[in-house]
Amino acid sequence: MFKSFLETSLIKRAIKKKFLKINLINLRDFAADRHRSIDDSPFGGGFGMVFRVDVMFKALKKLGNQKGRVILLTPRGKRFEQATAKRLSQEKTITLICGHYEGFDERIHHYLVDEQISIGDYVLTGGEIPACVLIDCIGRLVKGVVGKEGSIKEESFDINGRKLLEYPQYTRPEIFQPDHKTKWKVPKVLLSGDHQKIKEWRNRHTRKVWQRPVKY
Numbered sequence: 001m002f003k004s005f006l007e008t009s010l011i012k013r014a015i016k017k018k019f020l021k022i023n024l025i026n027l028r029d030f031a032a033d034r035h036r037s038i039d040d041s042p043f044g045g046g047f048g049m050v051f052r053v054d055v056m057f058k059a060l061k062k063l064g065n066q067k068g069r070v071i072l073l074t075p076r077g078k079r080f081e082q083a084t085a086k087r088l089s090q091e092k093t094i095t096l097i098c099g100h101y102e103g104f105d106e107r108i109h110h111y112l113v114d115e116q117i118s119i120g121d122y123v124l125t126g127g128e129i130p131a132c133v134l135i136d137c138i139g140r141l142v143k144g145v146v147g148k149e150g151s152i153k154e155e156s157f158d159i160n161g162r163k164l165l166e167y168p169q170y171t172r173p174e175i176f177q178p179d180h181k182t183k184w185k186v187p188k189v190l191l192s193g194d195h196q197k198i199k200e201w202r203n204r205h206t207r208k209v210w211q212r213p214v215k216y
């Protein structure tokens with residue numbers, strides 16, 4: 001799964017150009033037994049399997065001081081948002097831990113990680129998709145990854161550091177006719193060349209996050 005994600009255009013290019021380096025670690029390599037088991041049934045009973053603290057400890061120990069900030073992906077974490085991505089893009093190294101289990105032994109949460117992040121209030125089968133979300137979102141904020149810095153300077157959720165949604169954009173054709181009777185037009189002001197008016201229009205159409213979805 002990671003392989004196919006890391007082969008996608010922008011991330012692939014960033015890795016090739018050495019703006020990003022991704023190191024995949026298989027936690028099974030740190031299992032203590034022949035069966036390479038990394039989880040076990042919960043003390044006190046109940047369904048599912050729980051990730052073992054000793055295996056996680058060994059994996060992180062191997063990384064030593066190369067691990068940087070250790071982040072556990074879990075629905076119990078703090079909700080990921082653009083500001084989190086911005087903050088983490090300043091880190092030299094981050095370690096993302098993905099589970100594919102009912103959960104982690106609580107001692108992992110308690111002793112081994114710097115922060116816990118959730119990508120939203122829903123439960124996925126594992127932390128791999130959340131990890132890809134973080135790599136994509138944080139990765140594109142790393143200097144050099146997105147070609148023109150201007151394009152990430154002002155975008156939804158971070159307009160002058162404020163949590164706003166970008167104004168609507170239009171391009172050619174000026175008038176689109178899906179059928180003989182209908183015309184879908186571009187707002188006139190955007191074609192006027194009057195930069196002051198355009199700026200005002202854009203400011204008026206910049207929405208707050210609580211105004212989502214944008215209605216017509």
Ligand code: ADE
Pocket residue numbers: 073074075117118119120121122123124125126127130
């Ligand atoms: N693992 C399972 N569900 C998750 C979520 N919503 N966020 C982060 N990690 C998860």
